[in-house]
Amino acid sequence: MISDAPVLQQTSEPAESAAAPSRLSRYVRPMLGILLPLALALGWELVVWLGWSNGRLVPPPSRVLATIAELARSGELVRHIAATLWRVGLGFAFGVIAGTLFGAISGYWSLARRLFDPTVQALRAIPSLAWVPLFILWLGIFETSKIALIAVGVFFPVYLGVMGAILSVDRKIVEVGHTFRLSGFAMIRRILLPAVLPAYVVSLRVGLGLGWMFVVAAELIGASEGLGYLLLDGQQLGKPAQILAAIVIFAILGKLTDWLIEVGAAPFLRWQDAFGRAKGA
Amino acid sequence: MLALDRVSKTYPNGVQALARFSAEIRQGEIIAIIGGSGCGKSTLLRAIAGLDRASSGAVTLDSEAINSPHAKIGIIFQEPRLLPWLSVADNIGFGLADLPAAERREKVARALERVGLADKAQAWPRELSGGQAQRVAIARALVPQPEVLLLDEPFSALDAFTRRDLQDHLLDLWADTRPTLILVTHDVDEAVVLADRVLVMRPRPGRLFDQIEINLGRPRDRNSPLFENFKRSVLTSLDRSLDRSVPDRDATQGPGQAMWW
Numbered sequence: 276m277i278s279d280a281p282v283l284q285q286t287s288e289p290a291e292s293a294a295a296p297s298r299l300s301r302y303v304r305p306m307l308g309i310l311l312p313l314a315l316a317l318g319w320e321l322v323v324w325l326g327w328s329n330g331r332l333v334p335p336p337s338r339v340l341a342t343i344a345e346l347a348r349s350g351e352l353v354r355h356i357a358a359t360l361w362r363v364g365l366g367f368a369f370g371v372i373a374g375t376l377f378g379a380i381s382g383y384w385s386l387a388r389r390l391f392d393p394t395v396q397a398l399r400a401i402p403s404l405a406w407v408p409l410f411i412l413w414l415g416i417f418e419t420s421k422i423a424l425i426a427v428g429v430f431f432p433v434y435l436g437v438m439g440a441i442l443s444v445d446r447k448i449v450e451v452g453h454t455f456r457l458s459g460f461a462m463i464r465r466i467l468l469p470a471v472l473p474a475y476v477v478s479l480r481v482g483l484g485l486g487w488m489f490v491v492a493a494e495l496i497g498a499s500e501g502l503g504y505l506l507l508d509g510q511q512l513g514k515p516a517q518i519l520a521a522i523v524i525f526a527i528l529g530k531l532t533d534w535l536i537e538v539g540a541a542p543f544l545r546w547q548d549a550f551g552r553a554k555g556a
Numbered sequence: 557m558l559a560l561d562r563v564s565k566t567y568p569n570g571v572q573a574l575a576r577f578s579a580e581i582r583q584g585e586i587i588a589i590i591g592g593s594g595c596g597k598s599t600l601l602r603a604i605a606g607l608d609r610a611s612s613g614a615v616t617l618d619s620e621a622i623n624s625p626h627a628k629i630g631i632i633f634q635e636p637r638l639l640p641w642l643s644v645a646d647n648i649g650f651g652l653a654d655l656p657a658a659e660r661r662e663k664v665a666r667a668l669e670r671v672g673l674a675d676k677a678q679a680w681p682r683e684l685s686g687g688q689a690q691r692v693a694i695a696r697a698l699v700p701q702p703e704v705l706l707l708d709e710p711f712s713a714l715d716a717f718t719r720r721d722l723q724d725h726l727l728d729l730w731a732d733t734r735p736t737l738i739l740v741t742h743d744v745d746e747a748v749v750l751a752d753r754v755l756v757m758r759p760r761p762g763r764l765f766d767q768i769e770i771n772l773g774r775p776r777d778r779n780s781p782l783f784e785n786f787k788r789s790v791l792t793s794l795d796r797s798l799d800r801s802v803p804d805r806d807a808t809q810g811p812g813q814a815m816w817w
């Protein structure tokens with residue numbers, strides 16, 4: 276197996292000689308994706324600037340940016356972002372903790388899996404927004420019900436991700452744990468969780484995506500602050516620029532927090548010997 | 557002493573992998589188990605390791621029954637089975653989690669030195685060659701100082717040169733604490749180089765066919781005529797074990813069997 280290494284190096288040499296065009300395309304290729312939205316934005320800006328449209332329902336990018344700047348100047352923006360981040364953060368934390376715990380238990384103990392996995396799967400089949408009225412009745416209209424809703428959204432992908440990954444851990448590695456007399460939580464902590472870490476990070480990212488989705492739902496239902504409130508306020512007062520501003524900020528925050536997970540997990544995944552890593556190296 | 561008393565194993569699918577395997581193995585003895593493919597060698601080793609329960613019969617170590625993995629029994633598999641998320645040093649220290657950190661570090665450092673991988677302490681398993689990875693596996697199994705070390709074709713995936721190197725190395729490490737070694741192999745040369753006693757198994761169902769004492773001093777010269785003689789007698793026995801027309805001859809399979817039933 277290992278004697279392949281020199282062979283690999285040899286075969287990579289012809290690729291090296293073709294480096295000149297590929298280096299160029301390395302910078303150009305990611306830019307390609309930006310081209311279309313950029314052209315559309317500039318085009319629309321131009322259309323409004325030329326007076327072909329008044330841009331009242333679809334404001335030009337400059338007006339969206341101005342709205343963001345205005346919100347930022349008044350301190351509103353920070354308040355809304357903080358409220359939303361707080362909800363997502365808390366809901367995400369609860370969802371991840373519960374999802375990891377139950378996922379690990381279901382993955383490890385087949386009895387536990389037989390006992391509660393069918394129930395969890397049944398609950399998962401319910402569109403999560405259907406819980407909203409119930410949560411409001413139970414937990415009130417304020418923060419608790421919102422955070423609970425987000426946590427529910429995060430729970431399922433994390434639960435499924437952890438359980439599925441544990442079930443597919445290489446039996447040979449688990450046997451190493453057995454020979455060192457690990458069982459129960461020691462087996463989970465020292466063998467199973469590290470083994471599923473790459474899959475776990477993926478499920479965290481999926482869970483976070485759902486967290487962002489559900490915070491919007493929660494804030495649309497009733498809130499006096501938060502980015503979702505900005506959306507609703509913009510709709511009720513007929514301020515499309517504010518709606519677009521909130522959407523842009525959602526996009527930025529979503530991408531940013533996802534990136535944080537990726538970057539935060541990277542040091543723990545350096546051991547991976549995978550196709551994706553070889554490309555990066 | 558490790559005692560195997562009529563150990564039998566029938567898998568749930570009905571395959572009888574092991575039938576009334578009995579042997580007594582002295583502390584510090586080196587045993588090689590050899591036999592055709594599928595004759596139950598791995599099954600036997602897993603029963604001794606406590607990884608699988610025997611269907612009947614008993615494995616006892618110093619009169620303690622072994623039904624599950626035991627601190628005094630270590631095992632090395634055909635693949636190194638290193639934990640890819642731990643550094644080489646942490647892999648070696650895996651079985652020492654109960655020790656204070658300082659003591660663990662010291663033992664690991666000594667083991668790394670001993671297997672000649674001190675410079676790889678912080679490397680990831682994926683950065684090791686096959687031979688190096690198997691050395692780490694050996695160090696990981698030996699560092700908790702087991703009384704019995706089981707090895708299931710540990711060198712069969714390595715090239716001939718590395719294999720010889722590791723065989724010598726294993727003997728070297730064995731001399732430190734002299735654990736009992738039980739080594740499954742399909743390589744006659746390996747069996748005769750390492751073992752005090754070679755157990756030959758025969759298949760369907762897997763059972764003991766023959767025992768050959770290797771009365772050779774160490775270090776053994778692989779080219780000596782005496783070495784060749786032992787190799788020939790193991791080979792002959794192995795051939796006979798695969799020949800269905802040859803009856804079982806081991807005493808434990810003889811009259812005792814009828815009485816036991």
Ligand SMILES: Nc1ncnc2c1ncn2[C@@H]1O[C@H](COP(=O)(O)OP(=O)(O)O)[C@@H](O)[C@H]1O
Binds near residue numbers: 567569571573596762
């Ligand atoms: N987990 C299992 N389930 C069913 N049959 C098995 C299992 N493991 C091994 N066997 C069967 O038991 C016999 C002995 O296997 P094994 O101990 O692996 O042989 P060896 O290691 O000597 O090649 C074989 O016929 C094999 O097919």
Ligand SMILES: [Mg+2]
Binds near residue numbers: 597598599708
């Ligand atoms: Mg085998």
